[in-house]
Amino acid sequence: MSKLTTFVPLTKLRPFKDNWRIQVKCLHSWKQNTPFAGDTFEMVLADQWGNKIHATSKRSLMQRIQRVLPIDSWGVIEHVTVTPAGGQYRTTNYKYKMVIAEDAVLSRSDLVDDRIFISLANYEEIENGTKKQAFLIDVIGRIHDLGDVQTVQVSGEDRKRVLFRLVDAEGNNLACCLWGTYAEQLEPFSLNGKDQTIICLIRFAKIKEFRGELQITNAFDATRLFLNAMIPEVSNITQRLSNDDLSVVLVPKPSGKKDGKRILYNWNDAEIKTIAEVAEANQVEICKIICTIEAIDTDWSWFYIGCNRHQKRVLKIPKVDYGRMTKKDKPMFRCELCRSNINTVGPKFKLHLVVKDDSATCNVMLLGSVGKSIVGVDAEELWDGSYEEIEDPDILPEHILSLVGKSFCFGISISSDNVTNGSDTFVVLEVCSGDKVLTIQTDSQSNSDMVTTSSTMSSGSAMMLDQISSDECPTPITKRKDDDCDLQDLTSSSKKQCTKIIKEEKIKND
Incomplete structure (x- = not known):
């Protein structure tokens, strides 16, 4: 029998690297066609501990996968990628899904376990x-x-x-x-x-x-x-x-449907909400939140390698495929928008933060220039120059670690993925400020100086928050997670919060 210690539990998979090794059972598989992804091969996989994850691959890999991992059988997969789980009907409640690409290595497993890992609904x-x-x-x-x-x-x-x-x-x-x-x-x-x-x-x-x-x-x-x-x-x-005498309880039909109209706002008119209100939102909209960064979510790398022209993520090409390329000191990448192999790439910010206010905690993501507006420097200045995968995501640049404990006004998007599909990560579209939004001072410069890089709030809508020391919660979030692989994923209502209360000053109405 395979040794459990040689395989990573599915709950430990994170997007910061691809070279994971897992042992899984195929609970179900099917072909699917969608307007965005085209023809794909979908699976639901489970590990020895009962954790489940959705997996997807190109249709061209279907026969290869089915030969090694048919339904109700166990197999080993090496080198897989995980991305955020989305879609209107998700097969598991895990926040990530697995992508099996051409470079994945699949083999049969000698594990014998007939469990089907059901989770019956009430x-x-x-x-x-x-x-x-x-x-x-x-x-x-x-x-x-x-x-x-x-x-x-x-x-x-x-x-x-x-x-x-x-x-x-x-x-x-x-x-x-x-x-x-x-x-x-x-x-x-x-x-x-x-x-x-x-x-x-x-x-x-x-x-x-x-x-x-x-x-x-x-x-x-x-x-x-x-x-x-x-x-x-x-x-x-x-x-x-099977009891023939089982009686049936008549259940009254619920009345009416929820109103799902889409409401959009200009930033100057966008409502300021608490995080608890954002988590309970039932419509697509934009709004502003006043929050403090509680931790850096190191499930993710703090950057991605992207095309300098299109800013989109690129795929690294193995050296054996370079052909006659002369620049041996720099790897080649494939940009789907350029439709060519390129080496004009660089790191782009992709910050995943855990933020809080007095009401609750949630996850936010800042990309590119929005991330730069709170860090204060380009991603390339913090990058170590290596194109290899990050092995320890908890090692972060000091500029990013110093964000913990600082407060900002974020303009966020509540998307259909949040409202309908249960996603608890909100995209920050703008870092909002006015003439006196934040008065937090750092050793190098004030936050009010940094956030004005992407300012969209009018000066008449100024918000002020007291300084919160970055010494309160200096540890990346994964260092504060329990190592037990069977624990439920942290949600906005269950993540550990810093104990210090944010003090909000009264706003004078002119």
């Missing part, structure tokens, strides 16, 4: 709307009130559909609608007798509102359906669900 949480609809769920129940499999017209095409209700062991029930091949799997039960007991496990299902009622349905091909399956992990639940 019916009551689904019914009362507290279960986030941005995530796919696992749900099990006894099929009740099974309808006929019908063929209906959807966007001019014929599709099969079946409607029924799922009942849990307490008698709570949920509306269900399955489409296509999933409906076809229930066709024999629909034709040969609807009175028989059918225990249904739906994996990676989505919650959708239809005619004022929340229902469970398949998420295109990302869903797996098990009917009367003998699964050790749910054998006790299956036995309880």
